[in-house]
Amino acid sequence: MSVEHVPVMMKEVLDALPLEPGATVVDGTLGLAGHATEMAKRISPGGLIVGLDWDKDMLEKASEKLAVLQGVAVRTYHADFRELPERLAFACQELGRGAAANAILLDLGLSNVHIEDPSYGISFLREGPLDMRMDRSVGEPASAWLNRASVKEIEDVIFVYGDERWARKIAQVIVERRKTRPLTMTNDLVECVNAAIPAAKRDRRIHPATRTFQAVRIHTNKELTDLEEALKRIADVLKNGGVLCVLSYHSGEDRAVKHAFRELRESGFFEEVFKKPLTAGPDEVNSNPKARSAKLRALRRAS
Ligand SMILES: C[S@@+](CC[C@H](N)C(=O)[O-])C[C@H]1O[C@@H](n2cnc3c(N)ncnc32)[C@H](O)[C@@H]1O
Structure with missing residues (x-):
């Protein structure tokens, strides 16, 4: 199936990054x-672009797309961006370049394709296997965990990663239901959420399953695990x-970025490019709903 992904805050990203001919750039979340x-x-001419994505199909x-570009060396890796420093070092060694980057981009989370x-199995609007992994070569489908975990474990994930106040009830419904009918499809999880949240208590602005799906996806992909630490290691490969x-x-996600950037700033070697995170303008939000929740933070190596 052919799906497009419109890149978010393109102009702001390009303006913030020092992109000169010959520069070394790493995109840790290549997407499309x-x-x-x-x-x-x-x-x-003369630049190097190193790209990573943990989704093999996306990569x-x-x-x-990158292979047809003229005048740049391209190296792409099927890898978690937590391995970015090692992959950059590998590519630079192979090409005889210094292993430091002028510009690094992490565009976290999902592509429209997902x-x-x-x-x-990531969208509550599309019936599919309840998998949710972006890298299907590791880990287990969300359904396997939902069919095994305790009420408390499920509740904690839905509460912490989804900010869902009905987390306990949803977890109880899941555990009760799976005794006779294990969850296998996205609709099974939607049904559990619908059964748990009384119609009169629903937030009318979003689909009732929005928070639960986000939470289970974050858990399944370990999206926040060691993120702060990873960001600090990644910033360390920047050139002056x-x-x-x-x-x-x-x-x-934003909390992890904010904390990592604050610590790096306080080390005295880095400065934040923007006082406050940038958000997308109204025109972009109107034409690309994914931009609505985007926050852009940038950090420069100062010495
Ligand atoms: C928002 S999309 C990136 C879109 C891209 N900037 C573009 O313009 O097409 C995020 C991509 O990052 C990948 N991704 C998310 N977390 C990742 C991680 N920890 N390591 C590697 N890739 C990751 C996803 O598979 C997805 O393809």
């Missing part, structure tokens, strides 16, 4: 290479004057 393509054009599509393609941009889409 929307940002990466524009960054690559600006570092030609293949991105690699095809939402639109039912085989990922180099910039790390991070786009986050929910409060848990």
Whole structure:
């Protein structure tokens, strides 16, 4: 299936990053290479773009798009961006370049492809297997965990990662239901949420399953695990004057970015590029709903 992903806050990202011909750029979350393509054009001739994505299918599509670009070396890896420093070092060693980056982008979370393609089981609007993994070569489908975990474990995940006040009730319904009918499809989880939250108490602005799906997806992909630590290691591979941009889409992600950046700033070696995180303008939000929740923070290595 052919789905597009419109890159978020493209202009703001390109303006924040030092993208000169010959620069070394790392995109830790390649997706469909929307940002990466524009960054690559600006570092030609002589630049290097290193791209990572933990979704193999996504990486293949991105690699095809980048391969046709002129004047830049391209290295792509099927990897978690937590391995970014090692992958950058590997690519630079192979090409005989210094292993430090002028610009790094992390555009966290999901691609539109993950939402639109039912085989990922990420959207409550698409009936598909209740998998939710972006990297299907590791871990286990969300359904396996939901069919095994205790009420307390499920409640904690839905409460902490989803800010869902009905977390306990939803967890109880899941555990009760699976005694006779294990959860296998996205609709099974939607049914549990619908059974748990009384119609009169629902937040009319969002689908009742929104928070639960977000929480179970974050848990399944370990999206917040060691994120803060990873960001600090990643910032450490910046050259002097180099910039790390991070786009986050929910409060848990933004909190990790904020904490990591504060600690790095306090070390005296880094400065924040913006006083407050940037958000998308009204025109972009109107044309691309994914931009609504985006926050852009940027950190520059100052010495
Ligand atoms: C929002 S999309 C990126 C879109 C991209 N900037 C573009 O313009 O097409 C996020 C991508 O990052 C990948 N991703 C998310 N977390 C990751 C991680 N920890 N390591 C590697 N890739 C990750 C997802 O598979 C997805 O393809």
